[in-house]
Amino acid sequence: MKFRVSEGNKDSLARTGILKTSHGEVQTPVFMPVATSGAIKTLNTEEARAVGAEILLGNTYHLHLRPGEELIDREGGLHNWMNWDGPILTDSGGYQAFSLGATRSKQAKTTEEGVRFFSHLDGQKLFFTPEAVIDIQLKIGSDIVMVLDDCAPYPATEKRLRTAIKRTGDWAQRSIDHWQKCKVGERGLFGIIQGGLDKELRQQSLKDIQNLPFDGIAIGGVSVGEGKDNMLTAVDYVANDLDPSRPHYLMGVGEPVDLIRMIHRGIDMFDCVLPTRLARHGSFWTTNFKRENIRRANFTSFSGPLDPECRCPTCQTYSASYLRHLIMTHESLGLRLLSIHNLWIIFDLIRQIRSSIKNNTFSKQFGAHLS
């Protein structure tokens, strides 16, 4: 994997770049839609491509549980299986082990060796190590592999955060050692920093991770319930010290305004469930990045599109009243059409941001959203 910065801006850390992967190049900044179990919920890959997707995120935790990496491997790898020829990044499962891998009585737990957790499907006891999750991701066919990290929940004590960055750092070293023994070709391995809302720990974690030869640096442990202001603060602790020659990935973000603010802080890559999850619950973004809900009664006989400024396939074709009807009657077409709209809003924003960075007008054009 290779990364090259194309343009930077004078009054911002915002930059454009090109990420060269084993399945082609993508421009940055980039947004990766989430295809947890090998599908962007409700969309096929042609629709995803048409709406602007260039690289997808898959999930080690989910794919390992179901159907298992052996089957995916036998079926020719995830790309082939799901009919996607672009790059795929896989999340390591560190986060999911905690968010999903607990039962009422049994919590997920990290030890020096790895993380022990329980399948949310059948309660089966499972164990992830840094080495094992790399093997799984390679078998799935991932182009960008994420290391196993220890993602402390929010809020967390300083002691818990210290453990998290220590574990994450130790595991990062083990991941690099293991990676160098594997046949990886053009694939890339990203390290993840932790540290919660603690400045010293964030900076220490960044140092730990950045000292290792990772292909990219991810900021983890954000968008875990800490709120927008706290998230900005956490990123600010490290933004100026991120190695400019490597891509910077902010995990789990976000909302359109979050993308603008974080790109301003030098972030190149994002993934987030919001566009599709909000859609499934009837929420959508307008071209002003406001949230609305199609279930609201005043859309009942609104014959215009969701947003008159929007040029997405959904808004070009269907009225808000029809979309409301589909959502209210639980027609799956409604989920799909709203997902298309929300993803379009995000990808269109990314396109605008890229071009503003190239023209050196990013701060001017998006200044209203920066503070």
Added chain:
RNA sequence: GUGCCUGUAGCAUAGUGGUCUAAUGCGCUUGGUUGUGGUCCAAGAAAUCGGAGGUUCAAAUCCUCUCAGGCACC
């Protein structure tokens, strides 16, 4: 015509003398969702318990009449 059964929010039901200031589910209204457990979570509005009269300290609950629906028999 006679007998029996049933009438409780928009719909389906629970409650059969006092803890009913009437409950639950669906629907409706309004929010929420940030490294995805796919129809979720939270809050809210909405019923003088078919109607009228009566018994009782107290009635959705008992009695009488009446209206509506269903079933059975003539």
